[in-house]
Each structure stands twice: as structure tokens, then as C-alpha cells.
Amino acid sequence: MNLCETKHNNQLSDLGNQIAQNIEDIKLIAVAGPSSSGKTTFTNRLRIELLAKGIEPMMISMDNYYKPKTEAPKDSDGNPDLEHVEALDVKKFNQDMADLVMGKAVSMPIFDFKLGKRVLGPSITLKKGSPILIEGIHALNDKLTDLIPNHQKFKIFISPNTQVHIDDHNPLSLTDLRLIRRMVRDQKYRNTPVTQTLDMWSSVRRGEFRWIYPHQETANFIYNSELTYELLVLNKFALPHLLQVPKDDKHYITANRLVKFLKYFKEIDSTLIPSNSILLEFIGGSPFHD
Template identity: 60%
Template sequence: MKFIINEKAYMYEQPKTLKEVAIDLKVNQPLAATVNKRLRELNYIPTKDADIEFLSYTNADAIKIYESTLRYVIAMAVHRLYPSAKIRFNYSVSRAMLAVFDSFDGILNQRVLNDIEAEVKKIIDSDFLIERKRISIGEAINIYQKLDMPDKVEILKYRDEDYVNLYECHKYLNYMFGYMLPSTGYLKTFNFILYHPGFLIQYPRAEMDGQIPVFKDEPNFGKALKEITKWGRIIRGNSIPKMNEYAKDYTTSVDFVNMCETKHNHQLNELGDMIESNMDTIRLIGIAGPSSSGKTTFSNRLRIELMTRGLRPVMISIDDYYFGKDRAPKNPDGTPDLEHVEALDIKQFNADMLQLIQGESVTLPHFNFNTGKREKGRTIKISENSPIIIEGIHALNEKMTQSIPKHQKFNIYISPQTQLHIDNHNPISITEIRLLRRIVRDQKYRNSSAIDTMDMWPSVRRGEFKWIYPTQREANYVYNSELTYELAVLKKHAVTQLRAIPKENKHFITANRILKFLKYFKDIDDDIVPCNSLLREFIGGSSFNS
């Protein structure tokens, strides 16, 4: 067999695991590999000629395998120390996971956390093999019942295949709905931080070149996390089987959709109260958040909410202040960086906002994206009960509004924050929910394929880390834009596109991972989704679309 690795050819007479090939070639810190562009575990054995690329800590797919294995080992450690305890993993703040106990005979304090950490390190130091096993659904149900994992038993009811994969490590059995490292010793670094109501798990991040980010507490997210936990109790669990119970018939689907939408209404009402009670000082409302958070629909719904309170908000687009490609800062490859804050006319924006707040008339610019030039726009003048709403990735950036005192600004950070799970040990990525939203929206409104959207996604993510996440601390309010029912609606729009991605395409890995959990959801009809729902921004039919 001939393997092409880093443009060099290597001949092998006998099949070898990727792990063995990596050892032969002294590959530095491999976590996984692609074989003819298919993601493979290091235990995989290629049986024919192949192009192989080993993946390490700077690769997002490899880091997902690292994270899955770390969750597995933590669950294993908890099971060894506290056999009756039930631990649940959630994606959380500051690029970490939050682990909480749903059942624990005691108090989670620093001593308990130290014991868990010591057991995890013991398992890692032992370098136990992690072996994949394929068994029947019936066998899996028996195993999970003996381990008292009813959440895993429930999800198997929605599996089409008559088999299931499990991973065995030193007689411990579990499955993390993803690939795993070949042994526990591959886990090199992690941090635990006691963080009510559980503990945070930090791990290497691809966007940090495999380093663990410095922990930065986000106090504004504390309330949002508390509300997410409360919501989980209200709907009696945030797992796919629970979502499917709500989707079992039309009546329960309608009730569930309306419950989720009313949760959004409550947040809007709370925001309305906060802004109205401070309208003697608030003159500008900034709205920012990562891609596909629903900023456009939210801005319109907030505008309507404020209008019901006798206010007359004015919406101004930051995009109209673009200089154009020729004056934008350059990326390292020489292309224009249109997401850079300096791609905007900051000086003019500040001047216009200040004049409006001072009661003067201002002729706003209008950026014509067809010609790539700024043109003369509308002339406006605002009254004392007309707060200015600005929305965009730089809306919370102080540079954009440095001429306006902080007490005159009210900043809102919007993002979907969820604790939706396949089962207790397998949270669904918030980032992949946003990617799904964008895939559906881009196809609907731009006739772009999933491949086109996924080609752009790394650049979008880089812009988020550079320009959006650092400004979230400026927020006075965190608006949670998740709709717990949304994947049951998005599924039918996205599945066909994701399945159309060929196996040899570089995005097949991501598409296949998303399809693996989407297939478990029962559908909810689009017709049930209200016309002013934030979800309509992505699936179409929004009452705010002109």
C-alpha cells in the first residue's frame, strides 16, 4: 500500500493503524487523521492506497475528539468514585464545558472536585486503551439499563440502525457520539474550576493553537445560565427524547412552539421595562452577537416592544458606514478585511450619532453593495423619546460610539445559549446550531449551497473571536435567542443539503457529524412557527421581510 503524507510517498506491505504509522514517522502530537479526506480515529487501519493527513491541536475536528475523550474519562472517573451519581455536560461560558450533577449524594465542593481531578489524572496516567465495539441495540439497552443510564436508553428508540457503537476502557462502557482517542494517555492537559452549580472543564482550543484560554468569567452570562437551568426544569429536560415527546402530535407541537416563543416575549418585555425606566438617559441601543444569532429579527421585535411603550425608536445600519473594499484593511493574504472595525468610517459614525442625540438633523449615508460605494441616504431628526438602535458586529465596540457617554448607551448581546443534549454526556454544540441556521438561511435567500456557507464559516468564526466575543462584557443585557424546538424545524431544511456534500469534500466531516444528531429529531411543521418568530429569519416567511 502507498500512503501519501505531506506530499511524500510511503510504502507498507502490511496494514497498520494510523497510530502505528504516526509512530513510525515520528508525527508530533497526532490526535486523529483524514484518510482520503474522511476523518478517522488513530485506531483506524487503512487497507488501500490513501492520502493521509495527521491532525493535531490546531485542528477543530481533532480537538472535538480530544474533548469527547475528556468527557468520557471524566464520566468514567465519576462512575468509579460515585457509582450512583449522574453527571451532565453542558457547553458554557469562556470556551469551557460546565459539568453538573443531576444526582449526587453530597455537596460538590473543592474537596470533591479535587478527588474527581485526581481520579481523572490516574486514568490518564494509566494510559488505558479505548476500544470501539459494535453491538446490537438490544445489547446496548441492557448495558445502559445496568449502568442506570435511562437517557441513553431513550435516545436508542429513535435510532434507525439495528446496531450501536460503544467504547470500552478498562471495563467501563459508554459512547460519546463522536470519535475517540486511542488511549487515555493522549489527554495531556485540562483544567477544572469550581463554578456553581457545577464545575467548569477547560481544554485545549484549536483557535488558540492548542492552548487553554485564560478563564474570564462573564458575569452578564450568569443570569442567562440561571434562566437556561430554570427552563430545563420547566420543560422537564433538554434532551432529544424530550423534544420528540413534544413533537409527537400537532397539539403538543403547537403548545411547545408557543412556550418557546413566549420565553422570547418575556425577555423582550424585561428589556422594554429596563429601557423605558431609564429613557431619561438612554439615547443609543447597541445590539451585537455572533453570526446567525437572529440580530435582525430581534432588532425589529425590540423596536415594536418599545413602540408599545410610547417610544419611537430609529434603526440605523452600521453597514451604511463602510468605506468600501479599496479602503478596507488587508488580510495577511492581501484580500480586504471587511469585518475589521477600521473598514467602517468610525469618525463619521460618531459625529452623526452625536449630532442626532443633540437634536440636530443628519443626512445619513447609504452604502450601495451593488456598486461598492457610499451614497447619500435619508435625512432624519430624532426626538427625546426616540432611542437610536444600531445593530452589527461592531455595535458594542467602544470605538464606534466613543463620542457618546456610557450612561447614554444600553448594550445588548444576543446569542443562542442552550443546554440541549443528545443525552446527559453529549451536549449539542451552540456553534453548530448557528451554522445550521446559516446554512438554511443562505440557501433560502442567497441560493448558496451548504458547501458555500461552510467555506465561509472559518472566516466568520475568526471575525467573531476577534471582534464580537471581546466586546460581550460591554453588554447590559444578554438576550438568549435559542428556540428549543428549532432543530426539529431546521432539520428538514438542512438534511438534504448536508447529505449532498460528497465524501471527498473537506466539509463532509462536519456535515456527517451534524447529520448524526439531526436524524434523531422528529419534525415539527413550519406552519406552526409564528410569522414574527426569530426562526423565520432563517426558514423564510418573516413578517419583517419587505
């Protein structure tokens, strides 16, 4: 466990050093990755790492730039496609980021989810030597930041990068690992049954291939968020719910496959997990979770 978490710490230290060495040029740091990669925890830990190096990033929420649902592009079923890049006010986001980089004051929007639209927020100015820090599905898409020169952007792609093999015929891919993470998180924070998570998973994957993976090769840094011990923790949270999927359910085969795999792993005490671990983003107890 300690070795796995140390690997994450070392990656963060290396990343912080790279940014610090080029901070005079870097004006915007962008973080993106597929679902359940640990982006929230990572982005907050990166901010702390930079603060320790005397760099004070300004975190900007891309969610505040969503258009009202009535203005969002439609998917193939005629419903608002909130994963589409044009669901965001691309023009305003681009201009606001460019104005901040140039030292101008910007009146930030705040998306009021009760009203379903943006309202006017506070006026902010970027401090000298402070980069902007953004995280989101489209963060690496230059369409959102094409007014900022490429040499002033530092892009980070985060994803677990591993493949676990019990034997030559039983692999667990990183996609399955993220699926298990998401099942556990959805159940913990949204009381969502695993069958509902599985219902959404194909749509989530389509969005990843359309909006995230095409931009990963432009990243300046690849952060591997895999923790080798995590299946020893996640099994305790995932198995009870996967075992409840009935045999006549359309997701039974997938659920049963994951059950058989998770049963290979012994449980370990989750209280031993460090308080800043990415794993807590999924099982609960993270200081960075909203």
C-alpha cells in the first residue's frame, strides 16, 4: 500500500518540478481523463504540490460555462447532449481565459443549477506568476483555449494504466477497473444501483472516445492513477451490489464476470488508506470530495 501511494507522490513531485521549472511560460494547466480516473483528487493534490513550491494556481470550474439545456446540442435521441463541447459557451470561456492571462479583470460566471442558467459572479484578476488550473472532459481540447498560445499551456492526461492478469485467460482491463471504481462511487454518493451505472457506461465510453482520447497525445504529462492494491479495497464495496444483480437482468453476464474476478482478492482494512489517496474519492472519506 505504501509503495503504491509513494508512486503517486513521486509522480506529483516530478510533475510539480516540471511546472515550476517552466512557470514563467506556463499560464494555463489543463487536466483531463476518462471517467473515474481520480481527476478531482489529483487536481486538488496538484494545487497543494504547486503551493508548496510557491506557485498559487487559480482553479476555474468549467461547469460554470455550461449553456442552458435548451441551447445544448442534441444527441441522436433528441435529448440535450451535455458531453458535447458546444454544451459549453466555448467563445466566452476562450475569451475569459485569454483575458485572465493578459492580466485583465474578468467577471466570472456561476452556473445556477436551480435556475438552469449562468448568473454573474465576482470579478477576478490573475496574480502575476499564478497559472490557471482547469479540469474537465474538454480541458485538453484546444478549441476551448485557442486564444492562448500552445507554449503557455501545460496539459495533463490522467488515467489508471494497468492490466491485472489472474492467468492467461482472465485479464481485468483498465476500463473494467474504472467501471468498478464508478460503481462504488455511484453507490456511495448517489445511491445508484450497479445496473444503472452499467446502463450509462456505454454512453460514457462513447463520450470518452469522442471528446477525451483524441486529445491525449497532446498532453505534456501522463499521470498513472492506478493503485495496485485498490482491488483489495474495492471488492468489499462492489461485491455485495454485484451479487444482487438477478440472472434475468441484461447486465448479469458483466456483473458475474466482475464478481468472479473480484473474489480472487482478499479484503484489507480500508482505514489504513492515506487521507489524501485517490481511492477515497470512490469509497468515501476524501477531503477533496464535494
